[in-house]
Amino acid sequence: MEPVLFYGVPQGCSFGTIVALEWLGQPYRLCRIEMLEQPWDPLFAKVNPLFQTPSLLLEDGEPLSESLAILQHLAARDLSTRLGFEQGSREFDRLNQMLAYLNTDFFSAFNPLWALYETQGLNGVEQALLRRLGREKVAEGCAYLNGLLADREWLLGDERSIADAYFVGIARWAEYHRLFDMPREYPHLARHLIKLREDPAVSFADAIERGEPATGRGHFYGHVTLEELRSRLVA
Template sequence: METTLIYSVPFGCSFAAIAALEWSGLPYRLARVEARDPASKQHPAFLAINPLGQTPALLTHAGTPLLESMAILLHIAARAPHKGLGYAQGTPGYDRLNSVLSFLHTTFHAAFMPAFQAARAPESDARAAVWREMAIEKVNKSLAHLERLLTGRSWLASDTAPGIADAYLAATARWAEPLQLASLASYPNVARVLATLETDPGIRFAHAIEHGVPAHSQGGFLGHVPLDQLALPAG
């Protein structure tokens, strides 16, 4: 059984797992959820895999559901050790990767949540301005930390090639400017890494998948599967 990733559009953090799967060379399929379509988000097959209705969600090659971006990315890296997407547990490289990925998955991702909350609020809700200010402060503080982490480094956790932490950075940092929370030009190390990632075939593939345009895989992509044809976990 091939790995199947359930991802959401538009601009989902599941973008990172698409790029990581493409880099891994593992055989995989994708299943698409339209975040703005309630029927898609509440599809029974999707909820059978993740009752929370959140993406990404992974059906592993063994048919077991795996949830949460960090767990999914570490799983992909561990299944393709020869690709250098991660490190063996207990090594200094793994400790750095785990620390950076934890920061991205919790602090950085969460920094954007007040802005998303403000965007959904009615115009009459005076709290929206407070939420936006909170998001601006949190996002810029997080970007400043990432700027320090990237000083003198090509990638967040590797010296040779992008890995799963960089994929998650690409998935989340792209929210900053459209939401008018920060200028990436103020963080030249972050901007440099993001610009380099945008030339990477795996990142370009993930963008094409999200946009629904022809996507040219250099990995093990086997196509999309409709939600109602997902192989559901036993029990």
């Protein structure tokens, strides 16, 4: 069977991995994980013992977790796509640097906002503090990325990469939490997001996440359930 990506909804960072799979153009399947439905199916522990998405079940039955590892694995499947680069090259180092920034600084900037979203019983002062902390950290990240994109078409330069795929799954959170007037405050960042939203792969990933009919490049072979994967997960 084709590799299977386990993606989380709603608003999962695995969104970007779906975009990367569409850009790659090789056969794959998806398994939907509803992150807010607890407890998770214990069978998923065979894929990821930390119960996190995204996770990728490879053709040989070996699981791979963590966004950066999955994205670099996908890019390495066909370097001619220019989604990634040969390890040891300067381009690879620049890509790794960008992915690390997005995965650490930019991703974690949203943590106070997700804590506010998920935590019950906070008083008004606590809620305001979390929102202020989140907004300040996200603003720092947006300002940095806005500056980079002032004279670039894509995060690394003239060509798209897996960094742009990962970026679109995270940057949309700023709009979800209604933090800024993005076009006014971060126009270059807003321009990049608009361009990405118009990309067929991003539209496809958005429809997938919403559970709506989705038309991709023809390499998506459908959804599978954890139960359908049992024979591959349990030796």
